[in-house]
Amino acid sequence: MHWLFPHDKHPVFLAPMEDVTDIGFRLLCREMGADMVYSEFVSSDALVRNVNRSLAKLEVSPDERPVAIQIYGRFPEAMRDAAQRVVEEAHPDVLDLNFGCPVKKVAGKGAGAGMLQNIPLMLEITRAVVEAVPDTPVTVKTRLGWDDGHRIIVDLAEELQDCGIRALTIHGRTRAQMYTGEADWTLIGAVKQNPRMHIPIIGNGDITSPERARECFERYGVDAVMVGRATFGRPWIFKEIKDYLRDGHYTPLTADEQMDILKRQIAKSVERLDEYRGILHVRRHLAATPLFKGIPNFRETRIRMLRAERVDELCAILEEVRPLVRQKQTETDSITSL
Numbered sequence: 001m002h003w004l005f006p007h008d009k010h011p012v013f014l015a016p017m018e019d020v021t022d023i024g025f026r027l028l029c030r031e032m033g034a035d036m037v038y039s040e041f042v043s044s045d046a047l048v049r050n051v052n053r054s055l056a057k058l059e060v061s062p063d064e065r066p067v068a069i070q071i072y073g074r075f076p077e078a079m080r081d082a083a084q085r086v087v088e089e090a091h092p093d094v095l096d097l098n099f100g101c102p103v104k105k106v107a108g109k110g111a112g113a114g115m116l117q118n119i120p121l122m123l124e125i126t127r128a129v130v131e132a133v134p135d136t137p138v139t140v141k142t143r144l145g146w147d148d149g150h151r152i153i154v155d156l157a158e159e160l161q162d163c164g165i166r167a168l169t170i171h172g173r174t175r176a177q178m179y180t181g182e183a184d185w186t187l188i189g190a191v192k193q194n195p196r197m198h199i200p201i202i203g204n205g206d207i208t209s210p211e212r213a214r215e216c217f218e219r220y221g222v223d224a225v226m227v228g229r230a231t232f233g234r235p236w237i238f239k240e241i242k243d244y245l246r247d248g249h250y251t252p253l254t255a256d257e258q259m260d261i262l263k264r265q266i267a268k269s270v271e272r273l274d275e276y277r278g279i280l281h282v283r284r285h286l287a288a289t290p291l292f293k294g295i296p297n298f299r300e301t302r303i304r305m306l307r308a309e310r311v312d313e314l315c316a317i318l319e320e321v322r323p324l325v326r327q328k329q330t331e332t333d334s335i336t337s338l
Helices: 023-031 044-048 052-056 076-090 112-117 119-132 153-162 186-193 210-220 237-247 255-272 275-288 299-307 311-337
Strands: 012-014 036-043 067-072 094-099 138-143 167-171 201-204 224-227
Touching: 012 237, 023 036, 023 255, 036 044, 036 094, 044 052, 044 067, 044 076, 067 076, 076 094, 076 119, 094 112, 094 119, 112 119, 112 138, 119 138, 119 153, 138 153, 153 167, 153 186, 167 186, 186 201, 186 210, 210 224, 210 237, 224 237, 255 275, 255 311, 275 299, 275 311, 299 311
Parallel strands: 012 036, 012 224, 036 067, 067 094, 094 138, 138 167, 167 201, 201 224
Antiparallel strands: none
């Protein structure tokens, strides 16, 4: 990343994810080692209409920089106006255009990955935004193509570069795949190896371990990797990845350290919102965290944990679980050492 991370050969980013990458979670991931974090995606139409929930997503903390704000939409004028507003109000280090979200309510209306069915419009929007915010780096996040019959990313990458973007993030799936199957990094590598490409290429998709992160850097030559769903309930994955990339090994955090980080995440979420909404927001992390996987007879405890509506109630359940998590880690360490 010669223009943003000139001294880091292996930058690792937090992917933009709706209802996940709020400011509290971004701050935690930065603390854990993420080199850059991305906001939840923001609707350009909603920004133009002054929708409060979308405006709230423009809040940026000095402690999380460098930070990227991501916007999406299908109308060039709205995207241009939204980009200018984001820059004026949030002053992001990067403005990212979402041409990759596959969910029906976005892609089905022609935005996000829906743009992969209308490349001329995608390029028109990209040019309009680049021209509208000349002092802010504009980047794009997209997918390999709409479906297996239209894996167009190699040619599309050149066209987007010609529009003036400063970096390109590629998720190694088509829109038709959604989040199923395995991410295909071969075309990401093909884009990076294209001699006509000179902007940084960021690879995304199935970065679930430090070992996989290093493999993607070495095998496909990408300038950075982006981690998405593997961060759910596991923000410490950034520390593991960065340690491994730097030193060739990493020491997993103890069960107690991981539990304490989850409790801090709950506190940050509640502080940013309120008790009810903060707990609701963090539930997907509690449901997905690997911390509780493999604990015998955990189903009833999991249900209680995900139904808790008060911080004291939720923290009491976590403390009840703590000895079980310690025991699981001890058993795992014993097996690993054999």
